[in-house]
Amino acid sequence: MTADVVGAAPSALIDTTSLPPEVTVPPPGPRSRGIAARLSRVDNPSFDERRADRADRSGEDHTPIAYARARGSNVFCADGNRYVDLVMGFGACIFGHAPAWLCEEVARVQAELPLALGDVYASEAKAVCEEKLAALFPEPGARVILGLSGADAVTAALKSAVLATGKSGVVAFHGGYHGLSYAPLAACGLAPGFRAPFEAQLGSHVRFADYPDAAALHPGVELHRALEQADALAADCDAGAIIVEPIQGRGGCIVPPKGFLRGLREICDRHGALLVADEIWTGMGRSGALLASVAETTPDLVCVGKGLGAGFPISACFGRESAMAGWGAHGGSAIHTATHFGSPPACAAASLVIDVLCNHRAWERSVTVGDAFKAALQRTGLTVTGQGLMLGVRMNDAGHALAVCRRLLARGYIALTGGLRGDVVTLTPALNAPEPLLFMAAEAVTEEAAR
Secondary structure (H helix, E strand, O other): OHHHHHHOOHHHHOOOOOOOOEOOOOOOOHHHHHHHHHHHHHOOHHHHHHHHHHHHHHOOOOOOOOEEEEEEOEEEEOOOOEEEEOOHHHHOOOOOEOOHHHHHHHHHHHHHOOOOEOOOEOOHHHHHHHHHHHHHOOOOOOEEEEEOOHHHHHHHHHHHHHHHHOOOEEEEEOOOOOOOOHHHHHOOOOOHHHHHHHHHHHOOOEEEEOOOOOOOOOOOOOHHHHHHHHHHHHHHOOEEEEEEOOOEOOOOOEOOOOOHHHHHHHHHHHHOOEEEEEOOOOOOOOOOOOOOHHHOOOOOEEEEOHHHOOOOOOEEEEEOHHHHHHHHHOOHHHHOOOOOOOOHHHHHHHHHHHHHHHHHOHHHHHHHHHHHHHHHHHOOOOOEEEEOOEEEEEOOOHHHHHHHHHHHHHHOEEOEEEOOOOOEEEEOOOOOOOHHHHHHHHHHHHHHHOO
16 A cells, blocks of 8 residues: 555545544533543643643633544544644644554554664664655755654754854744754744743853744844844854754744845855754645755755654754764764664654655645635735745734634634744644645634634
8 A cells, every 4th residue: 555655646645534523512521621630630730830821811711622533634532523633743744644554654664673773773764764864955965863853853953063063152043943852942932931941051052033024024024134133143152053944833934035044054154154954844845845945045954853754753854964974073873862763663654754745746735725725814814924834824912812723623623823922823734634624724713813
């Protein structure tokens, strides 16, 4: 079946089985509430505090539903409701939940070899995966470091920059999100509150510039100003890296003006820094390109995750051989490794995802369907940002956005909020989602936004 999917016509990949929402028990139902109560007794207490805060700001109950199973664009909760998922595992499930062809391949490899010895005695699956990733880079000779999460990939990139340049300074951007483990957290510009409790352990090597907005939703943040700031900050912190999302994801699906990445490339060349493209959200077809950054310039390093495994945990940092050469002078990957990096099942998943993406040019559907979805959302005057199938719908404020998401849940649609001020409803459906379901979702979003 796997070979059939890889070689099939592009239309074979489109989901034709997912159904509209069916909510028979007002969410969250009693079983979901029971699971939430059990978690409340043992889970990280910050989650309950966050829900209480969201309830206070939105005037809506934020007790969560509990997922029971999922397939395609549908999620079924513990109470039997069927939802249309517009989040897809924070954008990771690019082909929907549990595509049979991918699950079968991962199960086959899992049964044969669930774990190798990573950087000591690896598997052929790792070799194949890294070869395919290296081939995505626009220059020959690319090198690859595997991880489990997007934050792992960013950590590998920032470590690589220090080894390559000898400089620890980093320029990042307000609104940027790169993960919450320590190296990415230091460069997190989405919310100062994420960094504040750990500031003493993060150092002071990161400087933040404004991120330019092609839609001009943030007045004054223009291309030339953002580049001037980045240039000055790179000099101020003796930058070894500039890290940037080609389109900001959690920051509100903000598309920068053309020339931004090219301008950052020039700044990096001038200061002897590496340009790191965080493509964890934008990459693997979601933004309408296999890799959004290479359409404008060639970064030194690219970070991918989420869609790379299409629901299975794997990430990668890959790029120029010169940007990775420093590892060879410091004990190689022995100073950056982990037990499950390069696990055969995860590598098999990524290899197959790359094959299917490239064979079907799935990113092209992200453009056509994404444009139609965006137009449907804009018909009633809503402000919609983003590109491809990563879209942000701007609401009046954070409370309004939270309320809209909860009312959407009651109608059978799963969505999340984002943006610097939390005032954006973010939508990242599957790349192969049925168009009728997306148009139904657009109608629901516009109706709830107007309330």
